[in-house]
Amino acid sequence: MLPPPFFDRDARVVARDLLGCVLRRRHGALWLSARIIETEAYLHEERGSHASLGRTPSREALFMRPGTIYMYFSRAGDSFNVSCRGPGNAVLFKSAVPHLDARSGRESLERMAKLNPRRDGGMRDPDRLCSGQTLLCGSLDLKVRRWTGRSFDSDELYVEDVGWSVPEVVQTRRLGIPEGRDEHLLYRYVDAVEARRCTQNPLSKRAWTEGRDYRMLRAGEPDPEIRGSREPPTPRA
DNA sequence: CCAAAGATGCGCT
DNA sequence: GCGCATCTTTGGG
Secondary structure (H helix, E strand, C coil): CCCCCHCCCCHHHHHHHCCCCCEEECCEEEEEEEEEEEEEEEECCCCCEEEEEEEHHHHHHHHCCCEEEEEHHHHHHHHEECCCCCCCCCCEEEEEEECCCCCCCCHHHHHHHHHHHCCCCCCCHHHHCCHHHHHHHHHCCCCCHHHCCEEEECCEEEEECCCCCCCEEEEEECCCCCCCCCCCCEEEEEHHHHHHCCCCHHCCCCCCCEEECEEEEEEECCCCCCCCCCCCCCCCC
């Protein structure tokens, strides 16, 4: 389980460092696991964030101590966020891929598929089972009422650094932000190796040019969006 | 009521 | 594999 100080950092650093980590969710006797491949950061003082819309009871978790889970329901699905350093700052878990290992085997994958069927009732391609913020929540059975305002705990729900290597990150604009709401900020982070399995592959967009719409970040290379921040990378061990 | 950090299907290339 | 129209479901206004 990631230690609480992991989230007590700039949300953009947390978002990037979450790539390659595994979200674990106990479901009855099974552990459901998904490796994170896409995240977005949202800051209080910026117009794309829910926090910028004001502090209300349903958004209270955004202002609670770093590591607090904030969930909301929108567009027919649940979305999963975690608060970071600074009130109102958070990361959104945007997409993942099912992760198989000693803790989560074939039965876990089958459970995830069953929890998140296609609209027509059929089974989803495992490659796209968690390719979206609400699809991820569906596959892991994460619901607002149960989890918002709560913290991770090793018995039910947590994030683990399994040492997965993410040598290159695609940094892009966030998706679904209306014009005039700081849509230009490059606060979206995608594991370059897994780009084809995220919500919209940033590398296959002909209209996007490197340097303006996206940029490649190699492991250890600082995020140019973060001025004056030279925090050391989180040890992966 | 109706907008919302979305997802899907369809037509096209 | 793209882009856009259409469907979605909840809770805050």
